[in-house]
Amino acid sequence: MVNRLGSATSPYLLQHADNPVDWWPWGDEAFAEARRRDVPVLISVGYAACHWCHVMAHESFEDEAVGRLMNDNFVSIKVDREERPDVDAVYMTATQAMTGQGGWPMTVFATPDGQPFFCGTYFPKANFVRLLDSVTTAWREQRDAVQRQGAAVVEAIGGAQAVGGPTTPLTVDILDTAALQLAREYDERHGGFGGAPKFPPHMNLLFLLRHHQRTGSPTSLELVRHTAEAMARGGIYDQLAGGFARYSVDATWTVPHFEKMLYDNALLLRVYTHLWRLTGDALAGRVAAETAAFLLDGLGTPEGGLASALDADTEGVEGATYAWTPAQLREVLGDEDGAWAADLFEVTSDGTFEHGASVLRLARDIDDADPAVVERWERVRARLRAARDERPQPSRDDKVVASWNGLAVTALAEHAMITDDEVTALAARRTAEVLAERHMVDGRLRRVSRDGMVGEPAGVLEDYGAVAEAFCAVHQLTGEGRWLDLAGRLLDAALTHFAASNGGFYDTADDAERLVTRPADPTDNATPSGLSALVAALTTYAALSGEPSYREAAEAALATVAPIVDKHPRFTGYAAAVGEAVLSGPYEIAIVTDEPAADPLVRAAHRHAPPGAVVVAGGPDQPGVPLLASRPKLDGASTAYVCRGFVCDRPVTGAGELVAQLQGIRGE
Known part of the structure; x- marks a missing residue:
């Protein structure tokens, strides 16, 4: 042997x-x-x-x-x-x-x-x-x-898996129908879709947020808000350390399957960040911050990448790290705080999990509570977290997967731009550097690395799409032309090696290892499909670069998946979200400023941008930044230009004027 x-x-x-x-x-x-x-x-x-x-x-x-x-x-x-x-x-x-x-x-x-x-x-x-x-x-x-x-x-x-099925343009009617169908399939009691097991519908939520922005639909926003709150209060969310488990084994988000995946948390970070952006909901803001912290603290690698997952098991027992009994709470916290925590986290003698233990859930609203209650909550959480850290911990799959790190970079960059968080900004750039320096080899992507060493498997379509979208996000975050150039190289490689004759894409390159069939799955599942990820990157890159051929490629690819969006929107959430960006423009917001990090125009643009809009800020004619080319300041003041399809609104110098422009775009 x-x-x-x-x-x-x-x-x-x-x-x-x-x-x-x-x-x-x-x-x-x-x-x-x-x-x-x-x-x-x-x-x-x-x-x-x-x-x-x-x-x-x-x-x-x-x-x-x-x-x-x-x-x-x-x-x-x-x-x-x-x-x-x-x-x-x-x-x-x-x-x-x-x-x-x-x-x-x-x-x-x-x-x-x-x-x-x-x-x-x-x-x-x-x-x-x-x-x-x-x-x-x-x-x-x-x-x-x-x-x-x-x-x-x-x-x-x-x-x-064959390509070449029917195609049709992805229209407003198709996206509106998709939103209505999601509303019909919605679990009005517990949030989300379907019964047990129940998975976080992150890509559908991203679509519904963008649909709400375009249409003002209160239903689309409420589906997101209700689901986000239900998940954040449930056992699927780690109430002590942040981060979401892969799914709940029930329909109520109570008992999770305890593995924590990078891709789920990256996509959910985007959901909670944008929900906070649109509503100011305190719970959403807190969960976004905690999920970002989990990505960095729980999954960060010494090289700057992000590990794939935490195991479902601890020493062969699922959930052993996470479950609590009332007696264990009292042992850590004392009788008074132990009883308070048991009530707050819904830990009972019967238990919600196994052997009389419970998964922690959040029974009451804490984020808007009295300051004394918040202080007690934070103190109790810290003591329980410290005690839990002394337990055996689940193992970690520490390989760095290109596409999942790309999803995380985009999420971290968006969180940094929307919340002005310097920690997530630094993390987004650091992880992007790993992807650029380790995973890009001779102009092509490798899928995995571990301990700083790149692996042999070639990147698949989802890697090219997610990493290119991430580089576009870092370009917007930093105003550096290098990242847009890298995104363009990846997209050109994808268009050369993955394209199908009908405008769609295969999941493997034309020079990749031959399998018994060449896979081409256009549906979004646990992660965005390769096609959806690539279309997102093509759309963003086209807006940032001013190159219409990339937008044309995105529209052709969306036409191949539009019939599925029309009939099965639960399995095309990312494609539908990208479709909202395409129909929106996406808008291009260029801000000429000497101090991007502190400029009120930049903050206003990030907080009020239409669906899928791109925002770039920096000095006029900054090298490698097409959106800033030939954009002068007005009267020496920071100036914002809002454009769509090479047609621009009048430039403005005040944050209030910019917000009024953007709210007019959204029909508010």
């Missing part, structure tokens, strides 16, 4: 490096070995923070007898879905086609050419052993049927 995962950079693969399984990493060598031995391939896909991946590992992959069965009859390949989303996408489509559902761990049996013929997710040990025996027998005795099944599955997933 030779386990080949010991030299992997992926924390998930390293978790399996000591298994009694002859694991191979994904690569041509593994499939060549399967052909040489004339055995099928077993592809196991998961990620480091996945609870049921750990369970299957403990039950099956750490078992000597199961390992022997796998080694004798298969070539076993372990895949980190976060490193190889292209591989995951192909085989997840196959799994969903065969079983009607998907998830991780994903277990796929394939021919030595990679064609899947049997797929599933988690299997208990006894079932897994029977499955290994059945597949082995079928491969030996019914080879032709197995191969026909594999060919049929490949044909099915090729059709599911």
Whole structure:
């Protein structure tokens, strides 16, 4: 037995490096070995923070007898879905086609050419052993049927991921219909959409915020406000350290699946930041600040990047770090504060979680409470946090994923610009430097790095889109032309290597490793689709650069996903949000000033900008900043120019005048 995962950079693969399984990493060598031995391939896909991946590992992959069965009859390949989303996408489509559902761990049996013929997710040990025996027998005795099944599955997933479907312009009517449909599907009691498990609908909330800005719809704003409050008060939000868990196992946001993912928190940081921007809601402002702090304190790496996730488990027990009993609260806080905290956090003797323990929830409004109550709240939280930090902590997947760091940079930059927070401004720039210096190699992106070393997997479309959008955000934050230039390089590479003939995009490059099909999924799921991420970057870059060809590419790509926005808006939230920016203009706000950080015009622009607007501030004719070209000051004073499609309103020098212009755009 030779386990080949010991030299992997992926924390998930390293978790399996000591298994009694002859694991191979994904690569041509593994499939060549399967052909040489004339055995099928077993592809196991998961990620480091996945609870049921750990369970299957403990039950099956750490078992000597199961390992022997796998080694004798298969070539076993372990895949980190976060490193190889292209591989995951192909085989997840196959799994969903065969079983009607998907998830991780994903277990796929394939021919030595990679064609899947049997797929599933988690299997208990006894079932897994029977499955290994059945597949082995079928491969030996019914080879032709197995191969026909594999060919049929490949044909099915090729059709599911094919580009070239109907296209139509993304119109006002489609976006208004999408907002109405979201309102019809909304959980009016608990917020969000659907039942259990319930996931934070961050991209739908971003869309609804922009829809409200364009239309003034009170319904769209209320859906966001209600959901944001329900999540922030629920157990899905870490009431002590900030940051959101991946999802709640119930419909009420009470008990989370405790893993914390970078991408969820990056997208939710944008939601709460913009909700605060539009409403001044104190809860939203606090949660935005705490979520930003969690990104930096909980996920920051020494090199300046942001780690992927915190595990769902602590020493094999889910939620062990986070749950409390009334007795534990009294032990830390004393009887009086312990009883007060139990009432505030809804910790009861019955418990909301397991073994009589509860996940902390926030029962009452604190943000607008009496100062003495706020002081007590902060003191109690600090003592509980200190006590919790003494408990065993969940492990951290510390690889740096390009697209997720891009999402976080955009969120941090927006938070910094809207709130004047110097800490998040510094963090946005520092993480952007990691992406520029580590992940950009010869003009192309690499998907992952760890401990400062870049990995081999090539960037996929979502990496190019999210990182280019991040560079555009840092360009606006700093006024430095370098970042716009880097964004343009990435977008040019994406247009060259990922474009499809109908205006859409593939998820993998034309010179990437060939899989059994070339994935092209336009729907937004846990993260923005590659297409949505790229369209967001193209739209912003076009506004910042004044180059209309990038906007034309964005509109053509949106036309390929518009039919899905029209019918299934819950799965196209980011595309719809970008559509709002496109329909808005997006507006270009250029502010000529000697002191961008302290200029009231800059603050007014960030607080009152229309959906998706770009804002750049700096000296006139600043190098590498097209929006500031040929923009003089009026009478020596800081001057704001509001433009859309190369047509500008009259320049203004007062913050009140600028706000009046922007509010007029929004129809207020």
